[in-house]
Every structure is written in C-alpha cells, then in structure tokens.
Amino acid sequence: MTARAIEDWLTKASERSYQAAFCHLLNAMGYSVIHSTTHGPTEEGKDVIARNSQGTVYAIQLKRGNINVSDWRSIKPEMEELTELPVNHPSVKPGTRHVPLLVTTGYIHENVASRIAGMNRQLAARRFKKLITWTGSELLMSFIEHSGGFLPQPLPDFHRLLGFMIAKGDGPLDKPGFDLLIRSVLPVGRDPRNTNRNTVIRAITASAIIGEYALGAYDRMLNSYAKIEAYVMLFCYIRATAIAHRIPEKDWKPSVELLESTVDGCVGKLMEELRQPHYFGQGDPLTEPVVAPYRNTVLGGVLSAHGIWYKLGGPSEWYADSRDKVVDTVASLSKNSAIPSEAFIPPRFLSSTYLRHNGHVRLGQNMFNELLHIAILRKHKGPGVMPLWGVYVPLEEAILRELGKHQQSVSPEPWEIETSTGHSLLVVAASRLMRRELQSLWHAITNLHFAEFVPDRGYENLLWNNKRGKMVQTVARQPQSWEQLLQEVRTSEKLPHHFKGYEHWIPYYLTVYPQRFSPSIVLALERLMNASD
Amino acid sequence: MLPDFPSVRRQVSDILEKWFYKRVSQRTGVLQEMRARPLHEGHKLEFHRLDGSVDHVPMKRVGSRLELKLDDFRDRGFQAVLEALDKTAAHLAEKQSEFFFKRLEEVCDESGQTLDAQGRPPSFDLLIELLNTVDIDFDDRGRPLLPTLISSPAVRESFNQVDITEEQRKRLEQVIEEKRAAWRDRESNRRLVD
Numbered sequence: 158m159t160a161r162a163i164e165d166w167l168t169k170a171s172e173r174s175y176q177a178a179f180c181h182l183l184n185a186m187g188y189s190v191i192h193s194t195t196h197g198p199t200e201e202g203k204d205v206i207a208r209n210s211q212g213t214v215y216a217i218q219l220k221r222g223n224i225n226v227s228d229w230r231s232i233k234p235e236m237e238e239l240t241e242l243p244v245n246h247p248s249v250k251p252g253t254r255h256v257p258l259l260v261t262t263g264y265i266h267e268n269v270a271s272r273i274a275g276m277n278r279q280l281a282a283r284r285f286k287k288l289i290t291w292t293g294s295e296l297l298m299s300f301i302e303h304s305g306g307f308l309p310q311p312l313p314d315f316h317r318l319l320g321f322m323i324a325k326g327d328g329p330l331d332k333p334g335f336d337l338l339i340r341s342v343l344p345v346g347r348d349p350r351n352t353n354r355n356t357v358i359r360a361i362t363a364s365a366i367i368g369e370y371a372l373g374a375y376d377r378m379l380n381s382y383a384k385i386e387a388y389v390m391l392f393c394y395i396r397a398t399a400i401a402h403r404i405p406e407k408d409w410k411p412s413v414e415l416l417e418s419t420v421d422g423c424v425g426k427l428m429e430e431l432r433q434p435h436y437f438g439q440g441d442p443l444t445e446p447v448v449a450p451y452r453n454t455v456l457g458g459v460l461s462a463h464g465i466w467y468k469l470g471g472p473s474e475w476y477a478d479s480r481d482k483v484v485d486t487v488a489s490l491s492k493n494s495a496i497p498s499e500a501f502i503p504p505r506f507l508s509s510t511y512l513r514h515n516g517h518v519r520l521g522q523n524m525f526n527e528l529l530h531i532a533i534l535r536k537h538k539g540p541g542v543m544p545l546w547g548v549y550v551p552l553e554e555a556i557l558r559e560l561g562k563h564q565q566s567v568s569p570e571p572w573e574i575e576t577s578t579g580h581s582l583l584v585v586a587a588s589r590l591m592r593r594e595l596q597s598l599w600h601a602i603t604n605l606h607f608a609e610f611v612p613d614r615g616y617e618n619l620l621w622n623n624k625r626g627k628m629v630q631t632v633a634r635q636p637q638s639w640e641q642l643l644q645e646v647r648t649s650e651k652l653p654h655h656f657k658g659y660e661h662w663i664p665y666y667l668t669v670y671p672q673r674f675s676p677s678i679v680l681a682l683e684r685l686m687n688a689s690d
Numbered sequence: 691m692l693p694d695f696p697s698v699r700r701q702v703s704d705i706l707e708k709w710f711y712k713r714v715s716q717r718t719g720v721l722q723e724m725r726a727r728p729l730h731e732g733h734k735l736e737f738h739r740l741d742g743s744v745d746h747v748p749m750k751r752v753g754s755r756l757e758l759k760l761d762d763f764r765d766r767g768f769q770a771v772l773e774a775l776d777k778t779a780a781h782l783a784e785k786q787s788e789f790f791f792k793r794l795e796e797v798c799d800e801s802g803q804t805l806d807a808q809g810r811p812p813s814f815d816l817l818i819e820l821l822n823t824v825d826i827d828f829d830d831r832g833r834p835l836l837p838t839l840i841s842s843p844a845v846r847e848s849f850n851q852v853d854i855t856e857e858q859r860k861r862l863e864q865v866i867e868e869k870r871a872a873w874r875d876r877e878s879n880r881r882l883v884d
Contacts, residue, residue: 447758549730559693571725596882603880610731626732632740642882 163300164310165295166263166322172219172253174376175262175418176204178300178369178391179219183207185362186409190216191248193418200592206255214255216244229272240280240288245641248601253339259283260291277547289571300366307342307363314341320403325512329552330386333670336621339391342367345398345620355428358408361395381423383429384449385459387425388416388635389669393619400616413659414472420665421473424463427456428479431486435653450495451556455488458504461511462664465682467690471661484515491524497530498546498555500671502578506585506679514686515598524592527544532579533598536572536605548577548672575630575687577672583633587645599637606630609675616655618673619666650680660685698775704756710775717783720840745797754781787806810843812848819863825876826869834866 167175191214192206192237220232240257265273275436277287284526291299306320307610317338321331343363344352356507368391375383391461392413399409440448462481467476476483488507496505505528513521535545546555553561564570583602586595595602612618612626634641656663656678663682667674719854729735735747756778762770798804803823807816817839827835841849854862 178840506693547730570728574725574728592882599882600880606737622734623731627734627736628729628732629736629738631738635740635876636883638883640884685850 160297160301160305160386163305163318163370164297167297167300169373169377170221170528171376172204172221175221175369176219176622177363178366179260179296180205180207180215180415180418181305181362181369181412182299182367183476185359185366186299188417192246193415201242201245202235202240203244203459203556206244206249206250213245214244214249214253215258216255217258217260220259220261221263221681222261223266224261224269226268226272229266229269236276236288237555238372240252240285241277254286254456256286257288257289259288262293262296264292264294265290266284277328280288288567289523303359304363304366304370304418307360309368314338317341318367321371322373324374326376326378326380326383327369328380328383330375330383330390332621333367333594334389334391335387338371339364339368339394342396343398345394345401349673354402354403354404357398357404360405361398362412363407365391365396365415379426379430381426382455382459385420385423385665386669388420389662389665392416392659393576393666393670396659397619401614417472418474421463423473424459424473426473427459428475428483428486429592431456449561451501451552453490453496454496454501454508455504455552457494457508458668460487460490461504461507462668464511465507465664465686466661467619469661469685471662482667484517487511488517488520491520494504495559496528496545497559497579498550498552499532499548499674500546500550500555501665502528502548502550502582503530503671503674507583507668508675510638510683510686514690521568522589523583523639525582525589526591528583530592530598532576532582533601534578534603536574538573542562544572545574547575548674563586574604575608578674580597580603581676582667582673584642584646584649584680587642588680599633601637602633606632610672615653618653619655621670625683643647646680647664650684652681652685655680656681695699706771706775710779711773713779713781714786716812717780718787718790720838722789723838748793750780752785752789754778754785812845812852814852814854814862818858818862819851821869822860826866826873828870828873832870834869 167278172180176193180193187210188207188450190207192203194204200219203216203515204219205215207215207217209215216239218232218235219227236259239259243251243252244255259273273288273290280287308315314337317334319611321334321338324331340346343385344357368387368632372384372387375387393415395409395412398404412547463471463473463489464480464483465474467473468633473479491508491512496502505524507523509524509528511521512524531545535543543559546558550558550570558564581604582597608628608630610618610623610626610628612620612623617626656666663678663685667678667682719824729749733749735749737747739745756774758770758774795804805820805823807818810816821836826836826837829835837850839846
C-alpha cells in the first residue's frame with residue numbers, strides 16, 4: 158500500500174515537482190545538495206548539483222516518464238551539456254570532473270540504453286565521466302527505503318496522507334490536517350529520553366520527503382501559495398523537533414536549506430504568474446471581483462514576506478534582480494485589498510512594513526495606520542461596523558462570513574472585544590511614536606481584551622495548535638501613561654530563541670501562523686528591519 | 691452491512707444536534723445571554739485585571755449521559771430519541787448552571803462583592819445595598835445599564851410585592867447618581883496621558 162502510494166505520487170509528479178523531494182532523498186542518502194535550480198530553465202543541463210560523502214560531484218538532470226528514442230533525440234543536446242560542460246558553481250573547484258546523472262520517473266527504452274552506451278564510449282575517449290542513469294524503479298526503491306519506514310502507519314494518519322495526495326489542491330493549505338500529518342511523522346511531542354537520536358534525524362529528513370508526497374495535489378494545481386504555507390510549517394516542525402530532542406544543527410540544517418530553496422522557487426513562480434496579463438482568469442471570471450481583494454491581501458503579504466526574508470539574510474536566486482517589480486506589485490495589490498479577519502492582519506502588516514522600508518514610506522505608514530484602526534475599531538459592535546473575525550477562523554470561512562454566511566456552529570463564535578493582533582499593532586504604533594493616533598483610539602482600546610497563547614515550552618509556539626498551555630488575556634491601562642507605554646515597548650521586544658540564526662523565517666511564520674502575531678516577535682521584527690536599513 | 695443512507699443520517703444528526711443545544715440553552719436562562727468564547731488552544735485561561743491581580747479561570751468538563759432503552763427505541767422510534775435527548779439537555783443545563791453559579795460565587799467572594807442578607811427578607815433596601823456593590827455603566831443617552839437580577843421564583847415574587855416608598859426612590863436615584871459620577875471617573879481615565 159505504501160509502495161503504491163509513493164509510486165502513484167511519482168508517476169503523477171512533474172520534473173519540477175519531484176525535484177524538491179529528490180533533493181531531500183539525496184540528503185537522506187548522505188549526499189550534500191550544493192544547488193537545486195528553482196527558477197527559470199535548467200542551467201547548462203544541470204537541475205541539481207550534489208556531492209557524495211567521498212567528495213565526488215554529481216550533476217543531475219531530472220526527467221519524467223519513459224524515455225524512448227524520439228525523446229532521447231530531443232534531450233540529447235541537454236545531455237551533451239550535462240556531460241561535457243563543467244559544473245559552474247562557487248562551491249565546486251573549477252576543473253572538477255563531475256559524474257553526470259540522468260534521472261527519470263519512468264524507464265529508459267533499450268534502444269536508448271544502447272545509444273547511451275555509445276555516447277559513454279565517446280565520453281570516455283575524451284576523458285569525460287560516463288553518463289549514469291536512475292530509472293523510475295530505482296528511484297521508487299530509494300524513496301521507499303528512505304521514507305517508507307516513517308510514513309504514518311495508523312490508518313487515520315495514513316488516510317490523511319492519501320487525502321492530501323488525492324485532494325483537489327486548489328485552495329489554501331489544510332493547516333490543521335497538515336499539522337496532524339507531520340506530527341505523525343516527527344516525534345515532536347514524544348519524550349526525548351525514549352527516542353533514539355538517529356531515528357529522529359532520519360525522521361526529520363523523511364518528514365520533508367513525506368511533506369512533498371502530501372503536496373502532490375497542490376503541486377499539480379501549481380498552487381504555490383499553499384506549498385509555501387506547507388514549507389513554512391515543515392521548517393517550524395523540524396526546528397521544534399530539533400530543539401525538543403537536542404539535535405545538532407548539522408543534522409537538520411540541510412533539510413532546512415532545501416526548504417529555503419523551495420520557498421524561494423515558489424515565490425518566484427507567484428511573481429511569474431502575476432506578470433501574466435490574465436492571471437485573474439483562474440476559476441469562474443464572474444467571481445473574480447469578489448475574490449480579488451482577499452487574494453491581494455494574502456499575496457501582498459507573501460511577496461512582502463519574501464522581500465523581508467531577503468533583507469534579513471534569507472537566500473534567493475531571483476529577488477535581487479526583481480526587487481523593484483516586487484515593490485511595485487505589492488504597492489499595486491495594496492490598493493484593492495480586504496481584511497475579513499485578524500488572520501489577514503499579519504500579511505497586511507508585512508506589506509506595510511515592506512513598502513515602508515522600500516521607498517514607499519508614506520504609503521506604508523498610511524497602510525499601517527489604517528490597519529491599526531481596523532484592528533481596534535472593528536472589534537466593537539456598532540452601526541455599520543463590519544465584524545473583524547478572530548484569528549483562529551480559517552481564511553475561507555472568514556471571507557464567507559464577511560460575505561454574509563451565517564455561522565453553522567450550534568454556539569456561534571463572537572467576534573467582538575477579544576483580539577490576538579491589536580496589542581501588537583498598538584505597541585508597534587507606540588514604538589513609531591504615533592502618540593496622536595493612539596490617543597484618539599485609547600478609549601476604544603480600553604474595551605479590548607488582548608489574547609496571547611503561552612505554551613508550556615517556548616518552541617511549542619512553532620506548532621500549529623497546542624493542547625497544553627495557557628491563553629492569557631490582558632487589558633489596557635486606564636489611564637495609560639505615554640512614558641510607561643514606551644517603557645513597555647522597550648521591554649517587550651524579545652526574539653524567540655527558536656528563531657535565533659533563522660530570523661528571515663519570521664515574516665513567513667507570521668503569515669502562516671497569524672495566531673502567533675504577539676507583541677514580542679512583532680517588535681523584534683520591527684527592530685531587525687530598522688537595523689537592516 | 692445493511693443498505694444505508696449516510697448523507698441523510700448526517701443531515702438528521704445535524705438537526706438533532708442543533709435542537710439539543712437549543713433545548714440546553716432554553717433551560718440555562720441567563721447563561722444563554724452571555725458571550726461564550728471557545729478556547730482554541732491550551733488547557734488554561736488566565737485573565738490579568740487592571741489592578742494587577744490574575745484570575746486563573748478553571749476548566750471543567752461538563753457532560754451528561756444519554757440513555758435510550760432498546761424496547762422504548764423499538765416501540766416509539768424517533769419520539770423516544772427526542773425525549774431522551776431532552777432529558778439529557780435538561781441534565782446538561784443543570785450542570786452548566788450549577789458550575790456557573792458556583793464560579794460566580796467564588797469570584798464575588800474573592801472581590802468582596804458578596805452581600806450576606808443575614809436572614810433579612812427581600813426588600814428594596816437590600817436591592818439598593820446590592821447595587822452599591824457593583825459598577826454600573828451608562829449608555830450613549832446616559833441611561834444606566836442595570837445588572838440582571840437572578841433569583842429563585844419565590845424571591846422574585848417577594849420583590850414583585852415590595853412597595854417602594856418615596857424615600858427609597860430618592861435613595862435609588864442618589865445611588866444611580868453616585869454610580870454615574872463613578873462611571874464618568876472611569877470613562878475619563880480611559881485615555882492616554884503624559
């Protein structure tokens with residue numbers, strides 16, 4: 158059953174979509190992935206460059222399906238590049254001879270095999286290394302060997318994986334479902350004393366591969382946004398597992414680096430789609446004007462998160478060359494956007510911060526000011542007030558409620574008074590010395606209950622939902638001294654330990670985990686941004 | 691398995707669930723008017739008050755048992771289901787109310803808002819004394835938002851029969867005015883100062 162599920166995934170995967178899983182597989186097999194193309198066409202016939210434990214460099218070209226004679230003819234120029242052109246990468250010494258590797262998810266026809274043999278004879282005569290091949294069956298065996306043992310075994314969890322694999326994949330990520338799936342692979346909640354360290358390390362690598370299996374449906378739909386959400390969650394769960402089990406960084410960092418490269422590729426694809434004039438033709442065009450403002454908020458947030466990620470040291474193959482286009486796109490998206498719930502506040506906040514630090518100071522500040530008013534005033538019942546739904550309401554459900562859907566629950570959830578994002582915006586406003594704005598809002602602020610979840614262990618904030626921990630509610634002071642507020646701002650800022658060295662993930666974390674938009678981390682991001690200018 | 695109709699079952703199940711909670715809510719009286727908030731994460735709730743005190747809100751599982759006798763179920767079908775659900779709803783409502791009032795008593799005791807009538811019968815004077823223990827807010831038109839009085843039917847009946855003297859009416863007005871002044875004080879504090 159496990160083998161069939163992986164085989165089915167591999168059969169349906171496109172070249173680009175199994176590339177990430179293949180890199181994680183190489184990682185699990187002891188190779189170090191030096192480079193994985195994430196953007197644009199294959200570079201000199203090389204999709205992936207890796208090095209084995211003996212130091213041999215492999216240049217790898219990925220294909221899908223069977224390769225017959227006519228396919229071989231069409232890919233032969235790429236194979237010549239793969240075999241003959243040297244690896245051109247800063248991590249590889251010039252002149253290093255590489256092993257060319259052709260990987261395909263299908264089989265290689267016998268007539269092609271004889272042509273490869275002929276090609277290899279010529280290569281050997283010219284002192285090049287021979288082209289070697291991995292076909293679908295070898296690939297499948299390797300995937301089974303390195304991930305099969307970690308696939309969720311109990312039926313509900315295995316069904317959940319299958320559910321992801323066969324889903325339509327056209328909406329946001331099912332985050333509660335993905336949380337349960339990854340928890341069934343990673344021993345994040347298990348007692349470290351009863352868990353073998355090597356098993357944890359293998360589980361970390363396997364989780365990234367299994368995550369790719371689960372994302373198959375989203376991948377077929379080219380749903381980059383949902384994939385980004387999943388990769389951010391994977392990073393968080395790997396980080397949490399590493400902290401819980403005290404796994405040295407060298408044992409999990411390669412997986413995280415591959416995730417970083419994949420996130421970068423996904424955002425690059427979103428930018429490419431936005432450049433196409435008819436990207437809005439997705440789905441029923443008549444529904445586009447309704448969906449667009451919500452999508453723009455989320456999209457602006459992701460693009461901004463990537464700009465901030467880059468500024469904070471996150472890797473990107475394309476961002477530096479496209480910065481101006483990203484800035485213009487975020488500014489343009491911000492003109493038609495909507496905020497139905499608090500879960501939309503972090504992406505909007507990131508857009509305003511990104512614009513503010515990229516030449517649109519006034520626009521960014523105006524957006525922040527508007528956001529502050531929304532977060533405070535739309536939490537009070539009153540004539541004409543549009544409810545601002547809570548942070549835990551799923552994105553689509555919040556949009557539907559804003560559009561008039563009645564809550565189905567037997568005990569409808571109230572939206573007023575309690576806020577998980579208002580306090581953070583308030584302290585940011587204070588840190589930016591927006592005294593006048595806060596003065597005009599303070600009466601309304603004193604009606605609010607600021608809610609923040611505090612887990613039993615700090616790193617559990619990296620998990621989507623925790624059964625243990627406390628929900629802490631606080632209220633604003635009456636009256637509030639401005640000096641005291643500034644003092645509070647100075648002492649509240651705290652970069653969580655689990656993001657030390659990985660600060661560039663913070664903007665994505667806030668986008669994907671809006672319920673963690675707490676004053677300490679938002680102020681930390683504000684400081685990091687100011688320091689990086 | 692026997693032939694079945696799962697989507698029909700799901701619909702009926704939804705209807706029954708809604709009906710059940712409506713019956714619970716009808717029996718909890720004042721509780722149904724209060725805002726109920728789900729706790730999305732964690733197992734504890736803390737409320738930090740303005741005075742610096744922290745209220746650790748306890749969590750309690752409240753449940754009830756649904757009993758359906760096989761014979762009854764066979765003989766009377768859906769009617770038997772409704773009756774069993776109704777009985778369970780009554781039991782659940784009772785437990786919820788019991789927990790709520792016990793907790794209310796604890797909170798009032800802690801904050802010194804409990805008034806022991808020491809055997810005195812319900813009277814208007816007692817009511818004024820009670821009002822003195824709580825904060826009262828006022829609406830946009832200056833009308834007091836008076837608290838809801840929850841009592842046993844007997845006490846309610848006694849209050850209904852209480853005659854109000856002119857002196858008591860003046861005292862009530864006086865209390866309301868004092869509360870208005872206190873409210874204005876509170877309102878004037880809801881601001882950002884130097």
